Amino acid sequence: MRTPTDDRAPVPADEAVDLMDPRVLNDPFGTFARIREQAPLVRGRYPWGDPFWMVTRYVDVKAVLSDPDLVNNPRNVPGMDLPHLFAQGLDEADFPQRYARYLLDSVLFQDGQDHARLRKVSGRAFTARRVAQLRPTMAAMVEGLIRALPGRARNGAVDLLEHFAYPISIGTICEIVGVPEAEREQWRVWSSAFYTMDRALLEPAVGGMADRLHTMIEQRRAEPTGDLLTGLVQAEGDDGERLTDVEIVALVLAFITAGNEATAQLIGNGVAALLTHPEQLALLRSERELLPGAVHEIMRWCGPVQITQPRFATRDLRVGGMPVRKGEQVMAVIGAAGYDPAVFPAPERFDITRTPQLRRDTHVGFGFGPHYCLGAALALQEAEVAIDALLHHFPGLALAVAPSDLERQLFPGAWRLSALPLRL
Template identity: 55%
Template sequence: MSTPQGPAANGAFDLTDPALLDDPHGGFARMRERAPMVRGTVPGAGTPVWLVTRYDDVKTVLGDTRFVNDPAHVPGRGVENIREQVIRARGIPPEYARYVLDGILDADGEDHIRLRRLVSRAFTARRVAELRPRVAEIAEDLLDRLPAAAEDGVADLMEHFAYPLPITVICELVGIPEEDRPRWREWGAALFAPDPAGFGAVLRDMVGHIEELIVRRRAAPGDDLLTGLVHVHDEDGDRLGDAELVTMVLTLVLAGHETTAHLIGNGTAALLAHPGQLALLRREPELMPRAVHELMRWCGPVHLTRTRYAAEDVEIGGMTVRRGEAVVAVLAGANRDPRVFDDPDRLDITREPDGQREDHVGFGHGLHYCLGAALARQEGEVALAALLRRFPHLALAVPPGDLPRQPLPGMWRLARLPLRL
């Protein structure tokens, strides 16, 4: 396995370095032990960022209101928006940029709270628990069909289970008709492809499709989240604007299935590569909730957060982030920080959090903690439990090191997961 050679000539770590993409946990560990913060370059952006990798420092960046998502909220100076740089590099037309720049993920303070309140009731612990029987039903149906998708006894779990399960769940919740869901799968794959060619056209098609769905819901309301959002928009545009409505649907559907699919994929691959942990989970299935937390810590699909900006000078680990400077929190570095986790590189499904809540930061932290975390955990629990129960002889069809991964900075995603059933 190749080893990252350290920062480039300009002193900044290149997040697209093939060696880092090949071994991100090792690379982020070296950054973490080098200094509390190191300089890094974001693909498509000319402005360097601070990379924060240590657990306590990551929680500070994510939980301290002195760090904002929108650089316009940095007082007293014009700050370059790094996400705008990335979007321009990806060829997104300016008229569509707002749909990926001005949503709930990028809002700060009261704007974020306003948008979050509009959808948070759909993701409460009670509502998620009510969805569990339906999630289980979808999982069982997909597993019924999995053997038929196999060739010579080998099936791709990503294609036939890990993706279809969460996209079906979130589409039913939001109100995306069944006949339209294959398009969302294609759009999601295109948006997360390493090559940005066609990104603008894909975004245009998605926005157009959502606008069509809004028209349909006005004519024929349903029992779904989209109907509720359309009602809020039409009754009180100050609570939800035109672009915000489209962006909310776009964000919910994409975020609601992409990361969960890769939690299921990464988690399955990790368990099959650790037979002792797999055997323990089969013997003690009541460990499943704890196992999903540990898998989220050990091989969570999201390694980097969105860029934050210091609204004033802030000290991080004895170093100073100057007002207006950009910071990216490295979740994968924090989740394997030996200052917090004993033997952090070991997968251990019996780990217990120190307090009432999870101690990993796989779902983020602070005001922007993942809205759908409870649903993602539940889907992971249901998916893994059903898969292991239905296929007692399940095995990887290739060695763990040969599993094909997508070379995406900040993400840990399998391109395929070939399994012997």
């Protein structure tokens, strides 16, 4: 399928790595491996905004993700008026401010008490117990999609992403939020727009979801139900303060966009990895109890998210023994950390038996520290249920194209398939 390459020259020490460079987008693993060998910190950049430090070594990545002196919101750097990289991107695209607030006020960009408050009121929907209760509903949804798959085939092949992975992921998160079933295809289209970097698609997507959520919030106030949206409307902080409507909308947008895209791509990447490693696929078919550990290995080896959002230094500090000045941005490259040979022997090898404790993730594919992914347990369960059903129903499952012909969506910091054509 792919392994990191090492036949290119190292990144010059005085040159920032352009994360939009097609060579980087097509081979992030090889690029990050060379960076990791070169230095603890290497400069990176986008076409917009200031350069930033990239951290690629496992120990340093975990340290960055758990350091309270590195914050997600530049406004929390004392005594400095720093631009926000994401805000700069929205400004560059002339994105309307009335919708930008739902993106910039996301829980992903909060720190300290503000972050803890939002995470506490929303995290109740994603506890291991609540997620386990969803398993029968999830399994029924998967079985329905499995039955429909043969009828989706064109010229003997079916796109597993379009007709299986995405319907599972959007269906599950919409079920949790409380989005009516008849509307979920529209929400899937809206969510996918977040990864196009196309304002013509993103603006109506954010606007459509935000406007619809405001209507649904009013409906939940009038007629409460048992869904996440009702819980957010009724939630009170320790001081009795309720969430604002803008905060609720921003939270739900973060849940749906992250929950849909990342989980669908986790399923797609995982199936592709198994089909291109027949000995691992055969082992999993014969020992289905390895499935939880296999999903963790998928997250390490080909996780859909490669880079976290930037953290801003609130004071002068050191990362990996190198200086980071107050106000500078640091990005944790979680995809590179998963390939650090100091932690994962022979990291290029895809090995579903690598994780000895099936439910313990030694990788950092879901992040680490205070911002550890709220939906990690949900994503793992979705992938387990989906892959288990595919193996059970389709013993002859195979790629419909050569592995080298699988197309990727060239999006910075991500490892995402455009399609996954399979023969059932």
